[in-house]
Amino acid sequence: MPDEHRHHLEVDEMEGHPWARLLAAQEQAEESRDTMQTELVFYMSNKDILCDRYCTANNGPCGGRPVVRAFKSGSTWERLFIGCERYRHRETGHIFIPLRNHDPKAVLKIWGKTRSWVPEDILADLDFDWDEENDGTISIFFPS
Numbered sequence: 001m002p003d004e005h006r007h008h009l010e011v012d013e014m015e016g017h018p019w020a021r022l023l024a025a026q027e028q029a030e031e032s033r034d035t036m037q038t039e040l041v042f043y044m045s046n047k048d049i050l051c052d053r054y055c056t057a058n059n060g061p062c063g064g065r066p067v068v069r070a071f072k073s074g075s076t077w078e079r080l081f082i083g084c085e086r087y088r089h090r091e092t093g094h095i096f097i098p099l100r101n102h103d104p105k106a107v108l109k110i111w112g113k114t115r116s117w118v119p120e121d122i123l124a125d126l127d128f129d130w131d132e133e134n135d136g137t138i139s140i141f142f143p144s
């Protein structure tokens with residue numbers, strides 16, 4: 001058998017080995033654990049901030065909490081951001097944190113249903129289902 005073919009065979013066998021699959025699954029689990037930790041830290045450091053935009057109605061800061069929101073158009077990743085719950089069309093100065101470099105599913109899972117004001121089409125795009133995923137209580141593990 002030519003060396004080239006033998007090499008391919010060996011690779012295929014390796015990938016088919018149970019331990020190789022286990023290793024891959026473990027690496028994936030560690031990666032998603034790291035993602036969850038990162039997003040959890042992000043959540044913990046932002047969930048309690050209050051919007052300080054000056055609001056004429058109450059002659060003081062807006063006071064809205066940050067929630068996950070979405071722009072009307074763009075790609076799914078670019079649409080999501082953390083924004084003030086009291087933001088209204090065209091107002092500027094409210095809380096705004098882009099989520100471009102975040103993991104959208106981890107963000108939704110951690111911020112939870114009540115603090116994710118995200119349209120269905122984005123959820124469908126992400127293949128994210130509230131019924132199957134966490135419902136918003138941070139019962140997911142805390143990093144040790």
Ligand SMILES: [Zn+2]
Pocket residue numbers: 051052053062063064084085086087093094095
């Ligand atoms: Zn605000």
